[in-house]
Amino acid sequence: MTAFEAILLTIVTASTPLLIAAMGELVAERSGVLNLGVEGMMAMGAACGFAAAVTFDSTIIGIAVGVLAGTAMAGLFALAVLGLAANQVGSGLALTIFGLGLSGLIGAPFVGARRDPVSPLAIPGLTDLPGVGRLMFGQDAFVYFSLALTVAVALFLGRSRSGLTLRAIGENHASAHALGLPVLRTRLLALLFGGACAGLAGVYLSLIYTRFWSPGMTAGRGWIALALVVFAAWRPAYALIGAYLFGTATVLQLHAQAGQIGLPAQLLSAAPYVATILALVLLSLGRGRAIGAPGSLGQPFVPER
Amino acid sequence: MATSIAERPLVELRGVSKRYGDLLANDRIDLALHRGEIHALLGENGAGKSTLVKILYGVVEPTAGDIVWEGRHVTIASPVEARRLGIGMVFQHFSLFDQMTVAENVAVGLSGADSLKDVRARLVEISRGYGLGLEPDRAVWTLSAGERQRIEIVRCLLQDPKLIILDEPTSVLTPQEAEALFETLERLASEGRAILYISHRLEEVRRLCRSATILRAGRVVATVDPRARSAREIAALMVGSDVGEVKPHGPSGGGGEAALSLRHLTLPPAEPHQWGLKDIELTVCKGEIVGIAGVAGNGQGELFAAISGEQLAPRPENVIIAGRACGRIGIDGRRRLGAAFVPEERLGHAAVPSHRLSDNAVLSHHASGDVVRGGLVRFSAARRLARAIADTFDVRTPERDPLARQLSGGNLQKFAVGREIIRRPALLVVNQPTWGVDAGAARLIRQALVDLAGEGAAVLVISQDLDELFEIADRIAVIHSGRLTEARPRAAWTREAIGLEMLAAGEEPAEAAHAA
Structure with missing residues (x-):
């Protein structure tokens, strides 16, 4: 395997968790709910998933528990912002702080434990192709899942009737309610989906990406996923581009730091953020109001009866 | 027996009440609607019309009372259920989604499992059949108020309802379009559908409806045959006292010195689907009211923005206020010259809702x-x-x-x-002064405009309400596709002549954008 191939592979693994978490948050935000708790849900997914995988010595159980942990956190958030119409920004921040703290407690006994690498996909013939073989046909299942998820979310939002309902509710919940669309139920499902995705992204970090657990290992990736959704103008395809761009810039700056190219390390660390924001701003230029946020984003909804 | 079925109302409200805290929004309302009937629901703002309609459409739950639909007691728990029964609704405050296309907006309001493609095809068909002229793939935020209302109407008709509720449907239509709508409604009624028609335009109700229920302060004060009463009598029942007519402002009517002049005012369209303004010429003199008629979305918003200074003109001499060329001066500078402006949107433009x-x-x-x-x-x-x-x-x-x-x-x-x-401005420019406003408030606003002109101010009123312009304007001009006709004295116009100018065949907005 050449060095170039290795870099491409790390780019994919760095981008995948961002993409999965961003897809979940994108759906939640399109339904009109701003969940700032992505970082906390990811941390819980990473800790619970890792703990379960070590305890039961099963990656599958680990993944399932991680997804459930993220979903449960989203359920808690839904109780506050949908059930009690609490402020979404405050509740989301609280969820992140809570998730980071609780994940530290749950993960504490597992610091230092290691999991064996999950064997990547291997298709005889294809995977061994020179150049693109490992890259295209030798990734772990998460990578393919994340890409399929992006396509599925794009089709769901753009083509399906339920997706239309979800967008309408995010756009104007009062009108949607007047038309008889189930505002709170749709938002609950969207939030739970977002939680499940964040949990999955977290579990990917602890079971595949690093294969160990340490406190605060999500390292702001939840926030990056949130920012990606905004800069991608709430569109799945742009979120995909953004996630991979960020992953690329992250990996390249690590190599640049290691390669001693003479720029301060801090500047290089900032590069992925600058590059991602720049690229997504350029993407959204010149489309006027068509790129606006969902009209009801962040506003609590209390049905009139 | 056949007769008893024919006489049985399609829907009957018995003693329906709705209480919000201390406020009794509906107080023991009785209302019966028959098949084939166009029934008017009249009342001032706050009289309880919207609440009653929301109860009937399942948005709001009544505190007390019964709803009988086709002889059966029913609970209408949600709009989905209302639609399943056969109740369709055209909202006054549009229940539309700005970022979505016309076809998506229609599809989202239908309960069936039709594909978006089918909905789109039927939308085009109905839109053409009733002459509503809707492009299914336009995003709603690019459309005018008039076009938005038509989406609501088509959305309702697509459900093939037995009862159609229309809330102020003609406020954005030309007389010809309104007449076409009336014919449509009459056709729908002759098909055996019941229509509940909410309007504050009494002449229109008298033209269209054979029965009218009048609400005041949450109660039914009368059920009358509107054709047997004068508009003034009905208005008196609505407000509980005689509304009276707008008193004219005396003979000054124009001839004064120019307070506002627009000279060769041309603006390119700000958005691809708008008109822009084309070589606008207009003078408004002290002591007169000039009205601008036109169907929504023909450049009224752009014209207002160009006069108020929200949108600057290409050259200073395009807009002259109080003798000063101020095409390049902003809104505050124009206010200091004695001008005042009231935009169309009450909430969000004229006023900050949460302040x-x-x-x-x-x-x-x-x-x-x-x-x-x-x-x-x-x-x-x-x-x-x-x-x-x-x-x-x-x-x-x-x-x-x-x-x-x-x-x-x-x-x-x-x-x-x-x-x-x-x-006490020397020049007042108002866009749609009484859109969606009850008769009492509308009269007060019109009287205030007339009085202001009587004191010597110049008043420019942009309105889709022809009755209003004929009532208060000294001169009237018509705007269509970004062009303005000459302002002629009121007496020189007939409603038909204005309607023809409103419909005057212009080029498509897209072509206009090319030309600009």
Whole structure:
């Protein structure tokens, strides 16, 4: 395997968790709910998933528990912002702080434990192709899942009737309610989906990406996923581009730091953020109001009866 | 027996009440609608019309009373259920989604499992069949109020309803279009559908409806045959006292010195689907009211923005206010010249919904007047000003200094117009002064405009309501596809002539964009 191939592979693994978490948050935000708790849900997914995988010595159980942990956190958030119409920004921040703290407690006994690498996909013939073989046909299942998820979310939002309902509710919940669309139920499902995705992204970090657990290992990736959704103008395809761009810039700056190219390390660390924001701003230029946020984003909804 | 079935109402409300805290929005309402009947529901803002309609459409749950649908007691728990029964609704405050296309907006309001493609095809068919002219793939935020209303109407018709509820449907139509709608409604009624028609245009109700239920303060005050009563009698029943007519402002009618002149005013369209303005020529003199008629979305918004200074003109001499070429001066500079402006949107443009009336008063008085001194807002003066506006223009407020959004449409409009008139401007420009406002408030606003002109101010009224323009304007011009006709004296126009100008075949907006 050449060095170039290795870099491409790390780019994919760095981008995948961002993409999965961003897809979940994108759906939640399109339904009109701003969940700032992505970082906390990811941390819980990473800790619970890792703990379960070590305890039961099963990656599958680990993944399932991680997804459930993220979903449960989203359920808690839904109780506050949908059930009690609490402020979404405050509740989301609280969820992140809570998730980071609780994940530290749950993960504490597992610091230092290691999991064996999950064997990547291997298709005889294809995977061994020179150049693109490992890259295209030798990734772990998460990578393919994340890409399929992006396509599925794009089709769901753009083509399906339920997706239309979800967008309408995010756009104007009062009108949607007047038309008889189930505002709170749709938002609950969207939030739970977002939680499940964040949990999955977290579990990917602890079971595949690093294969160990340490406190605060999500390292702001939840926030990056949130920012990606905004800069991608709430569109799945742009979120995909953004996630991979960020992953690329992250990996390249690590190599640049290691390669001693003479720029301060801090500047290089900032590069992925600058590059991602720049690229997504350029993407959204010149489309006027068509790129606006969902009209009801962040506003609590209390049905009139 | 056949006769008893024919006589049995399609839907009957018995003693329906709705209480919000201390407020009894509906007080034991009885209402019966028969198949094939066009029934008017009349009342001032706050009389309980919207609440009653929401109950019937399953949005609001009644506190007491029964609904009998085709002889059966029913509970209408949601709009989905209402639609399943066969109740369709055309909303006044559009229940549309800005970022979505026309076809998506229609599809989302249908309960069936039809694909978006089928919905789109039927939409095109119905839109063409009723002459509503809708492009299915346009995004709603690019459309005018008139086009938005047509989406609502098509959405309702697609459900093939037995009962159609229309809330102020003609406010955005030309006389010809309104006439076409009436014919459509009559056709729908002759097919055996019942129509509940909410309107404040009494002439229209008398033309269309054979029965009318009048609400006042949550109660049914009368059920009448509107053709047997005069518009004035009905208005008196609605407000509980005689509304009276707008008193004309005496003979001054024009001839004064020009307060506003537009010279070769041309603006490219700001958005791809808008008209822009094309070589507009207009003079408004002191002491006269000039009206601009036209169907929504023909450049009225752009014209208003160009006069107010929200949109600057290419050259200073395009817009002349009080003798000064101010095409390149912003809105504050124009206010200092004695001009005042009332935009179309009450909530969001004329007033900030979540701000108090006193803060909203500051918003248009900060550049002139004394509410701001040395860069600081004098809140006591602002509160006094808001109070003075409310007292002078009969703005009924739930508390002393309420949030703008707490006011009903009519009261907020009185505030928005009053806020400018109280400055005694030399030039007042109003866009849609009485859109969606009840008869009492509309009369008060029109009278205030007439009185202002009587005092020597120049008044420019942009309105889709022809009755209004014929009532108050001295001269009338018609805007269509960004062009303005010459302003001719009111007596030189007939409704038909104005309608023809409104419909005058222009090029498509897309082509206009190319040409610009």
